[in-house]
Amino acid sequence: MTAPPPITGILETALYVDDLDHSARFYEDVLGLKRINKDQRFAGYDAGPRSVLLLFKRGSTLETVHMPGGTIPPHDGEGPLHIAFAITAETLAAWERHLQSHEIAIEGRTDWPRGGKSIYFRDPDGHLLELATPGLWPNYLD
Numbered sequence: 001m002t003a004p005p006p007i008t009g010i011l012e013t014a015l016y017v018d019d020l021d022h023s024a025r026f027y028e029d030v031l032g033l034k035r036i037n038k039d040q041r042f043a044g045y046d047a048g049p050r051s052v053l054l055l056f057k058r059g060s061t062l063e064t065v066h067m068p069g070g071t072i073p074p075h076d077g078e079g080p081l082h083i084a085f086a087i088t089a090e091t092l093a094a095w096e097r098h099l100q101s102h103e104i105a106i107e108g109r110t111d112w113p114r115g116g117k118s119i120y121f122r123d124p125d126g127h128l129l130e131l132a133t134p135g136l137w138p139n140y141l142d
Contacts, residue, residue: 013047014054016077017125023055026124030102031085048086084118084130086140092117095131112136 017023024043027033033045033053041060047053058076065072087095099106099121107128108120116135123129134141 009050011050012052012054013083014056014075014077015081015083015123015125015127016056016058017123018058019124020055020057023124027053027055030099030104031129053083080122080126080128082128082130084132084136087131087133089117089133089135092119092131092133095119114138114141116140 015023020041020043024035024038027043027045028035033047035043036046036052037044040057042054042056045053045055056076058078061072061076062074064074096106096119099119104121106119106121108118110118110120112118112135114135114137116133116137118130118132118136120128120130132140
């Protein structure tokens with residue numbers, strides 16, 4: 001057996017939401033993500049270098065999508081999921097103040113053994129979001 005070719009990162013992460021417009025406003029207004037695409041079934045956001053967050057209207061991706069360049073197989077998801085966004089240690093306190101100004105409750109805080117810190121809160125669909133500083137994982141040190 002041979003080793004698989006290397007993976008160079010996660011390019012897309014998807015969340016499934018009930019009200020696409022409401023969730024889009026949250027990710028744009030509260031988290032400040034820049035929208036790169038939107039239609040009636042999904043919105044895509046620049047989530048950092050080589051990283052895209054996709055918000056799909058729940059149930060809108062149950063059919064194969066046919067495009068000029070190929071097809072996208074059906075997919076969907078249910079229940080609250082989890083995403084961690086990378087932030088700098090210097091902005092953690094500012095993020096806490098920013099979330100408070102939007103009346104977003106911080107549900108948890110963690111100080112990690114490698115020196116990273118995380119705060120946790122929910123989006124409008126109940127997904128658990130995390131803002132994490134370097135030091136959370138051995139491959140996230142700067």
